[in-house]
Amino acid sequence: MPGIGARAAETWANRVEFWETFTPDRRKRYPAASLSRRVGVAPGNKRGRKLIAVHALGRAPAGLSPREVADRHFGGTSGSRDLGESQVPAIDALPLVGAPSARFIIRNMGGESIKDDRWLTALMKYFCCGVDDLARAGRRLGWQLGKVDLVLGHYCASEVGATKKLAAHFRRLGFAPSI
Numbered sequence: 001m002p003g004i005g006a007r008a009a010e011t012w013a014n015r016v017e018f019w020e021t022f023t024p025d026r027r028k029r030y031p032a033a034s035l036s037r038r039v040g041v042a043p044g045n046k047r048g049r050k051l052i053a054v055h056a057l058g059r060a061p062a063g064l065s066p067r068e069v070a071d072r073h074f075g076g077t078s079g080s081r082d083l084g085e086s087q088v089p090a091i092d093a094l095p096l097v098g099a100p101s102a103r104f105i106i107r108n109m110g111g112e113s114i115k116d117d118r119w120l121t122a123l124m125k126y127f128c129c130g131v132d133d134l135a136r137a138g139r140r141l142g143w144q145l146g147k148v149d150l151v152l153g154h155y156c157a158s159e160v161g162a163t164k165k166l167a168a169h170f171r172r173l174g175f176a177p178s179i
Contacts, residue, residue, distance in 0.1 A: 083111025085131060085145070112144045119156040120149060122163045126170060126177050 021038045032052040033043040041048045070076060073094060075087045083106045091102035100121075106112075124130060131145070138148035160169045167177065 081110055081112075083109055085112075085135070087111070107146060107149070112146050117153060118163050119153045119160075119166075122166045123152060123156065126167055127175075128177065 021035050026035060033048075036043045036048045036051045039051075041051060043049075043052060064072065073090050074083060075090045077083055077087055085103075085106075087106055088099055088102045091097055091105055092099050097105070120134075124134070134148050134152075135145045138145055143151075156163075156166065160166050170177075
């Protein structure tokens with residue numbers, strides 16, 4: 001099945017039978033393939049695989065207490081200001097959530113992490129470094145990781161302009177890529 005466009009997806013998602021079928025209670029009781037068939041979607045096609053993933057993501061925290069969610073998905077941390085890089089693997093384990101999305105979640109909840117956005121990804125690739133290296137450099141300046149992320153992202157967006165220009169920009173400034 002070819003990919004679906006935004007208009008087709010919106011039309012399909014607005015169908016009443018979808019929302020009447022994929023309720024939290026039914027997601028707990030029925031497997032995703034069964035619910036997909038009820039709304040006329042084959043579980044094996046592209047749309048069906050997306051519904052199965054959304055179903056799994058919705059089931060993961062369903063019915064858990066806040067303490068259980070903290071233990072299972074946030075490494076036992078319940079205070080948003082206490083969230084950081086150590087919680088990335090637990091959040092990454094959720095369906096459809098990779099490490100970059102886990103870092104966005106942590107940062108958007110008020111925790112200390114970087115948002116693996118295009119700028120930081122390009123910078124880390126160019127300078128052959130990782131999150132730990134950025135955190136170490138930030139500590140030398142007395143900064144937390146979130147501030148490192150903010151400053152680097154802002155600098156690149158305002159001074160470089162496009163990720164494809166990043167290498168040329170830093171070479172022009174005399175920063176050769178790390179090997």
